[in-house]
Amino acid sequence: MKYILVTGGVISGIGKGVIASSVGTILKSCGLHVTSIKIDPYINIDAGTFSPYEHGEVFVLDDGGEVDLDLGNYERFLDIRLTKDNNLTTGKIYQHVINKERKGDYLGKTVQVVPHITDAIQEWVMRQALIPVDEDGLEPQLGGTVGDIESMPFIEAFRQFQFKVKRENFCNIHVSLVPQVICVHDVSSIYRVPLLLEEQGVVDYFLRRLDLPIERQSRKMLMKWKEMADRYDRLLETCSIALVGKYTKFSDSYASVIKALEHSALAINHKLEIKYIDSTDLEPSTLQEEPVRYHEAWQKLCSAHGVLVPGGFGVRGTEGKIQAIAWARKQKKPFLGVCLGMQLAVVEFSRNVLGWQDANSTEFDPKTSHPVVIDMPEHNPGQMGGTMRLGKRRTLFQTKNSVMRKLYGDTDYLEERHRHRFEVNPVLKKCLEEQGLKFVGQDVEGERMEIVELEDHPFFVGVQYHPEFLSRPIKPSPPYFGLLLASVGRLPHYLQKGCRLSPRDTYSDRSGSSSPDSEITELKFPSINQD
Template identity: 40%
Template sequence: MARFIFITGGVVSSLGKGLMAASLGALLQARGYKVRIRKFDPYLNVDPGTMSPYQHGEVYVTDDGAETDLDLGHYERFTGVSARQSDNITSGRVYQDIIAKERRGDYLGATVQVIPHVTDAIKDFALADQSGEDGDLDFILCEIGGTVGDIESLPFMEAIRQLRNELEPMQTLSVHVTLVPYIAAAGELKTKPTQHSVRELASLGIKPDILLCRAEHELPEGERRKIAQFCNVRPEAVIQALDAPSIYSVPLQYHREGLDSEVLRGFGITDAPDPDLSAWEDVTDRYFHPEGEVTIGVVGKYVGLQDAYKSLNEALIHGGMANRTKVHIKWIDAEIFEGEESELAAALEPLHGILVPGGFGERGSEGKIASVRFARERKVPFFGICLGMQMACVESARSSGHGSASSTEFGETEEPVVGIITEWMSEEGLETREEGGDLGGTMRLGAYDAALSGNSLVSTIYGGETTISERHRHRYEVNAAYIPAMEKDGLVFSGMSPDGLLPEIVERPDHPWFVGVQFHPELKSRPFDPHPLFAGFIHAALEQSRLV
């Protein structure tokens, strides 16, 4: 059976529990262990799929179609282990399942209560699915969202307490992430918030084994011993976590501070091999020692909160690492391009590449289409993702004479170049798919295959592959009836669904680099394995930078 590491946070939110979990998982992997990381979210939404990006950040989608917390993106990027449906649960999901059972009579008339029914469901989630991609897991890391003391997180804390009693003594470990603030007026680090946070956790019956102390300044030995004494842990178990220049520095930094060694000691493991951190050393070397630089404009809808495009941001950085290039990202609100043409040129001319990302709704759509037109006419490397590809198709259709081309997502249109598949499939005499497929107003979620055309740019980018698998999150599709018109305009459909009905990839051969994809390649990019589309896009942008 796997060993469990429970990760909690105190004092304030946004301390980086997710990044800490991802880094610890990477360090244990570097020692040869098999790991999986899970996220417990206390909010009452069933999943984040319907939550505003401004509230929650991006929705991270797994291969098996789960809409999950963005922390799972950190987990995947740092460990390379693909997340599953079983790796993220919310209070809403727990209560939904329990109420469904109660309505079916599964509890045989018993009174349904937080203890034991809710806590048992949480424990079942934690203990389930202990197999990895290559065998049984050695460690399962469980991150509890929110902070200690939150009302909504109490059932999760109680479940942890019970598990620590029910499992073997050396089978669980508690890591508490806390804050040691620096008071500038006094010129001192203050340990009292950490003491209170640990006391709050202890009042719930959970004694932390390791404290990870976030701080802006070095934690002196005296302060470390003070924390250890008042919080009832060994001084070596008080790990300082200083602000890092890059998130990709964090695994190496935590290793230097002894986090992984202290975790293994907590489990009584004394014969662990030394970690092989060469991959992380290469990643940080590429990040901190670039040989070129480019500026990429991301023309989107949610640019006011960068967490809304977290995976996209990281994938662009990975593309830069692949080319030893520093990537400067300029976030541009698409709505500003719905006015004067001069504003469009002033904002986009200095860029070496233009990326239009995914999103939902009409707001900013005309600005995105204008950005596509600018990239096409000015021969600037262009990358369209999900809605970005759809806007590239609408722009192409308009360019070929279909002046009212649009998407039915934005309202009624005479020329639905983009629509829900049932809106155009029957009209064109195309065969509908089997019941239970991708039809109707449901989201197309998770990994789907695409067939690539030979002698195309994307085929070369993917190393000559004829079939690829990428993750999707969308409801609308490009209308296949308009393909001839767009091909006449010079747009090539170089990737289609295996049945040939749904466009997956478009490109322009008469352009330095113009690619649109219906899927989200950013979700599968890793710092030590950059996605080839992002590597190719940044390479094209680097070539563009040498022309200006």
């Protein structure tokens, strides 16, 4: 087992996650198996209760782990599935050691940072290295900066660790603002970072330093990555998507959503323009208080090719999101609602089509006479952490006549990651479907509404899950792919082809015109439910 530790200095956010992901991509292209651990020095047990303004998006894993967004980078770059134990925090390690002390595992000894905390860190890393995501190498990334007080136990643990596993099995990449052995200058896109590192001989360095079993042969994965980066640089046409949310001033809050849009835009050979719209700016109250902001927000919305309402929590800005959804429905503008976005699409439809003027979610109005979105029975309202429906779940398609089913490769089911406490009220399913809002996907028990489509609309789709978490640079997410196709007017052609092409596969290296018969027809995918 080989270990590559990535640390950073001077400032946090210098790019350790991108470097770690890029190094992993290069090693994987050399035929090695790679997995990653993100170490966060904060005392929180996990990222589940963070505000998006604190650390950005909370990324959700298959097992329901709510983790740092860097693990999303690892999964996207390496195309692997990680677990909650791949995110180690100070809170987790202290909880682990304290639980052992309470059980008497230390036999009455004084429990200290050294050796007990540092030993527990090393044991955690070695244990995760043996779990078969992949087995040749493990890349731990230490968050924060070297020198921070909270990082000291981890620094000491790895100081000891290098002697435990021997020099030939351990090396450290330190990311700094000072150009050193490997210099990473600004590049045209994030997809060029692995190529930049490879060009500077990082593979040869690892070959010498860690004696890795790397064959000197053409690396197909890296060639595919280069083709993708080249195509990204040659894109000419632009697709604009209005992202209507409440955290738009901090783009990391929607990190995976943005990446999913980028992956899909690249798959259809278009540049992506995201028009960030604070949903509160669309509300009538803003017209009275700040008319300029109100009109600017609506101008952005009306000029976009498609509309996306992502997930979120809390009542602030929900009426603005409902306004955007109503506009997209009436103007037949391509629309995708994710998690809360789907729930609000049902609220909007109930108010404006069914005539239930006070229709709402019980999250926002517990006393509404038309609770179209309700609290799930297993949710404990008195506790925030770890109370959501989390992780990978299976959704069964209820009909063959579904755009989403076709986008997923005409499969009977899909598996995506969830993160929610509320759901569409199943009692109202019949009323909604009679007016054209079809629930084409439900959970395996047939109790939860998980995919909704509107009849007689170019693309009006809501999904309860978060498809962005499984989007990959060369395997775009089907819902986002469908939104982008519809936004540039190419979805009908794609569907007319019989949807024998699933969007989750490698795509063409050509970057010519964006005619319907060009690159999309080269998308050839295995089953959508394969890893």
